[in-house]
Amino acid sequence: MLYMIKKIMILIILVLIIVFTVKVTIDLSFSGTKKVFIIENYNEIYSLDQLIKLPQFEGKILYINLYNVYCAASLKQFNPLRKIMERPQAEEIVYIHLATPKMTFTNFWKSTVKEQDLKGHHMLMNSVFYKEFWTHFSSEKVSYTPLYIAVGKDKKTKIISSPKTLLDRYILNDCNLVIATFVRDNLDVIRPHLLRDRDKLRISIALNKDASVDSVSCFSIAGKEKSSIKNRIEVWKQLDLKIKETFDAIAAEKINFKRSSIDLPMDVKELSAMIRLRSN
Structure with missing residues (x-):
């Protein structure tokens, strides 16, 4: 009985050696x-x-x-x-x-x-x-x-930077492209609500841990003045929806940002130039 066990053990070891040798050979041939x-x-x-x-x-x-x-x-x-x-x-x-x-x-x-x-x-x-x-x-x-x-x-x-960090930046840039394009396409509605001519619009987005949108804030920036214009006009509801849809689509990536903001010029040519630059 003991003799048979030894033979079986030796056989198992030989099989393992053969399998290992074959695998090494296959790996080396790649x-x-x-x-x-x-x-x-x-x-x-x-x-x-x-x-x-x-x-x-x-x-x-x-x-x-x-x-x-x-x-x-x-x-x-x-x-x-x-x-x-x-x-x-x-x-x-x-x-x-x-x-x-x-x-x-x-x-x-x-x-x-x-x-x-x-x-x-x-x-x-x-x-x-x-x-x-x-x-x-x-x-x-x-x-x-x-x-x-x-x-x-x-x-x-x-x-x-690491690929993960770069990917987060690319994803955020893609989201900002969506925002900038939306603002440019709705500029005639947005611009009258700013504080001054040639003012800038700041859009600030707070994210949850799962990268979904927690809140969106919009500000009109003129010099040192900053005034919230959220909900003053109907277009913000559309912008909120656009932002949430965009970030929800990439939530599975679990980006490491907690907050994001983008300053947008209120000029079609400048916005278009920004969009072209971010698209490259």
Whole structure:
């Protein structure tokens, strides 16, 4: 009986070894997809300068996502990053995802890349590159993941905010676009209720924890004067509804803003210019 148990245990161990070996082999064989690119000869890249000067990145704006495959904070940012990459403006940007080498085996890195399916160019840094990378940001006093770097066409680098923070800003900008467009389209009704000619309108929005709208306040601003004009005219009911609909549509994103405000010029040309600028 004991002999049979030993044989079964040995058999189980052998099966596990075979399964593990097959999985490692499959993971190592992953070479990318139509949208996920493994940088060719990535193990021969030893510096940030060498990376960003690769032919495929020539004349491009680069977004570098430095992460560790075991870092929960790094992986948590992947979903917001996906949503940023889906935006029309993102088409002009090339995304590079750098996995740090700390305790990272090639097969597990490739498995993570395949599973996450994050669009862009991927590579696993070697220890030389990893050490050299931080020399570019010594004055910033950073040495952690995740970290996000923007590289201009001139190859100058700059640390930027996390994808979640950027996504919140994009969402807020989209909402402000809706507000500005509504005000421009109803300017003839709104303008007579302002304190002075060429006055500005401030719209302040307080949000609940779930990103739904708690309250909307509208002010006429003239110099140091500030006067609430909420509910003076019927158009505010329509504006309230428009704002709530807009924010309710993105409430699932759980943006981190508690309050938002926007100052709008009371001139069609200036409003149109603002809308064009925010649309780009």
